[in-house]
Structures are given as structure tokens and as C-alpha cells.
Amino acid sequence: MSDARVEIIRAEGITKRFGALVAVDNVNYSLRExxxxxxxxxxxxxxxxxxxxxxxxxxxxxxxxxxKGEDVTRMTPQQRVARGLxxxxxxxxxxxxxxxxxxxxxxxxxxxxxxxxxxxxxxTCKGQRNDPKILETLETFDLQHVRDREVKNLSLGxxxxxxxxxxxxxxxxxxxxxxxxxxLSESEIxxxxxxxxxxxxxxxxxxxxxxxxxxxxxxxxxxxxxEGRVIADGGVEECLRHPEVRRSYWQIxxxxxxxxxxxx
Ligand SMILES: Nc1ncnc2c1ncn2[C@@H]1O[C@H](COP(=O)(O)OP(=O)(O)O)[C@@H](O)[C@H]1O
Ligand SMILES: [Mg+2]
Numbered sequence: 001m002s003d004a005r006v007e008i009i010r011a012e013g014i015t016k017r018f019g020a021l022v023a024v025d026n027v028n029y030s031l032r033e034x035x036x037x038x039x040x041x042x043x044x045x046x047x048x049x050x051x052x053x054x055x056x057x058x059x060x061x062x063x064x065x066x067x068k069g070e071d072v073t074r075m076t077p078q079q080r081v082a083r084g085l086x087x088x089x090x091x092x093x094x095x096x097x098x099x100x101x102x103x104x105x106x107x108x109x110x111x112x113x114x115x116x117x118x119x120x121x122x123x124t125c126k127g128q129r130n131d132p133k134i135l136e137t138l139e140t141f142d143l144q145h146v147r148d149r150e151v152k153n154l155s156l157g158x159x160x161x162x163x164x165x166x167x168x169x170x171x172x173x174x175x176x177x178x179x180x181x182x183x184l185s186e187s188e189i190x191x192x193x194x195x196x197x198x199x200x201x202x203x204x205x206x207x208x209x210x211x212x213x214x215x216x217x218x219x220x221x222x223x224x225x226x227e228g229r230v231i232a233d234g235g236v237e238e239c240l241r242h243p244e245v246r247r248s249y250w251q252i253x254x255x256x257x258x259x260x261x262x263x264x
Contacts, residue, residue: 005032005033005034005035006032006033006068007030007031007032007033007068008031008032008033008067008068008173008174008204009029009030009031009054009065009066009067009174010029010030010065010066011027011028011029011030011050011053011054011063011064011065011066012028012063012064012065012066013026013027013028013062013063013064014026014027014028014029014050014053014060014062014063014064014065015027015060015061015062015063016046016049016050016052016053016058016060016061017061022228023046023049023228024046024049024050024053024060024228025046025227025228025229026062026063026229027046027050027063027225027228027229027230028230029050029054029223029230029233031174031204031206032204033204034200034201034202034203034204035204035205035220035221036200036204036205036207036218036219036220036221037204037205037206037207037219037220037221037222037223038206038207038208038209038212038215038218038219038221038222038223038236039051039206039207039208039209039222039223039224039225040208040209040210040211040212040215040222040223040224040225041210041224041225041226041248042210042226042248043210044227045225045226045227045228046225046227046228046229047178047208047210047225048178048208049228050208050225051088051176051178051206051208053065054086054176054206055077055080055086055088055176056072056075056076056077056079056080057077059073059074060073067080067083067085067086067173072085081170081172084170084171084172084173085172085173085174086172086173086174086175086176087167087168087170087172087174087175087176088167088175088176088177088178094151094159094162094163094166095151096150096151096152097150097151097152098150098151099147099148099149099150099151100138100143100146100147100148100149100151100154100158100162101129101134101138101147101148102129103151103162103166104134104137104138104162104165104166104169105128105129105131105134107165107166107167107169107170108128108131108133108134108137108169108170109128110170111169111170111171133169137165137168137169140165140195140198141161141162141164141165141195142161142191142194142195143158143161143162143165146158155188156183156184156188157184157185157187157188157191157192160180160181160184160188160192161191161192161195164177164180164192164195164196165195168199168203172203173203173204174203174204174205174206175199175203175204175205175206176206176208177196177205177206177207177208178208179208179209179210180192180196180207181193181209181214181215182210189214193214193215193218196218197218207219212236212240216236219236220235220236221233221234221235221236222234222235222236222239222240223239224239224242224245224248226244226248231244231245231248232244232245
């Protein structure tokens, strides 16, 4: 791992409580430019809460969060998105009654122009359907065959690829994905990972996943959470060998026998 890469995110000593429960407990976390990092942990480990602290959905009770050195601890998600800092596919609403291509056009022009949504809907879509950037995105995300289909008629895998495509069109510094593979079939998982693989080296990506087996071959770095704390952080293999990770691993990979054998 090259330490020369610019640090994009640095969270120091962040804690988030819900009543008596400490969901995120004094966590330090940093991400470097173009790093492809994952956070895993059993249900309730605090992954989504940490994610929500990084996106600004909640302010932490303690600690600070910096982006490229700037203190953003008290900034809202919108302020962070507006600065081009980050994007999560959950914040990217799709329009179910519009076609795939028109959703891409809207995402692109919303991010790059100041026009109102109404203006976009009335004027922009038709003219921009052949924009090279849009056509390239259709191809990268393997959505050409459904370009004119309304979003409500897409499969879950196609919809997830569209959501990630829309997030990426905004060219965020960091792409944050909380369980982007949830609910997808094995082949849909592979197709989503294939599109993410094309971003490696071009974008900082942070994926929160319940199951390591899905993302093991894809990540450059892994962080393992357990009961609100980070119990391991580093290379994937190194993390999985960590004694505390091995002890809680059965809770992390709960579903099938096949998944458990990955680190057996
Ligand atoms: N909004 C909330 N209010 C109360 N408790 C919460 C809230 N969000 C999460 N929690 C609790 O915080 C802990 C961590 O949850 P979460 O971050 O969602 O874990 P994970 O994403 O790793 O499954 C859990 O015990 C959960 O019940
Ligand atoms: Mg979660």
C-alpha cells in the first residue's frame, strides 16, 4: 500500500451512541485516494452507523471527520455531496417511470449543471441521450439492452447497476456503498463487481458488506468491525488471520456452508 497517496478521509475517535448503546465506539478510520476498501462485520457491528457518520447523516457524539484536511464533522450530507466529496447510491433517487437513459441523463446534468429539475425534464433529456459520456456509461454498466426500459421494469441487478452508474456520473471523490450486493443473485453480484472493478485506480471506493466472501477478491484493504469497534484493519488476508476476527468470523459469514469455507 503506497502511503504517498493523498489521504481523503480521516475520522478520529468517532463515537455514536443510541441511548445506552455505543454503536460506534471511538473509531479511527482513514481512506487514501483511489483506495478500494471494505468494512465487514456481523449484524449490529456498527458498519452502517460508521457509514452514516462518514456521509454526515448523523453527527458523531465525539470525534472529528476530515476530508482532505478540512473539518466536515458538522456538515450535512448535502453539503458534502455539493463539494463533490462523496456519493452514495442510496442518496441517488431513480425515477421509476422514466427510462434508464433518461435517468442517466438527469443524473449527469444534475451533477454538472445548475438547471432545475423541471427544466431538465422538459428540455434536456432528448438532446442529451447521445452524449458520449452517457453512451460510455451505458456500455460500462452493461445497460445498453435496457436503455429505453422504464426503471420500474428492471431486474434488481440492473437497477443496482443503474443506481451505481448514476452515483458515478456525478464524479465524486469517494464512492460509498452500503451493502450494494444485498438481495442480488450470484450472477448479479458478479455483474455489479465487474462494473466496480472498472473504477479501480480511478476512484476511491468504500464498500460496507456483511459478507466478506462476496468482495474478498475485489478489495485492496479490509476493516473488520465488531460491537462498534475496529478489530482489524489492513490487507484482506492479514485481517482474516487476525485471532479476534477468526473468533467472530462465524457471526460474519452466517449463511451458507460454502461461504464459510472461504477462510477455513
Ligand atoms: N437509529 C438507530 N437508533 C437506535 N439504535 C440504532 C440505530 N441505528 C443503529 N442502531 C443500533 O446500533 C447498532 C449498530 O447498528 P448498525 O450500524 O446498523 O450495524 P451493522 O450495519 O453493522 O449491521 C445495532 O445494535 C443497532 O440496533
Ligand atoms: Mg448495516
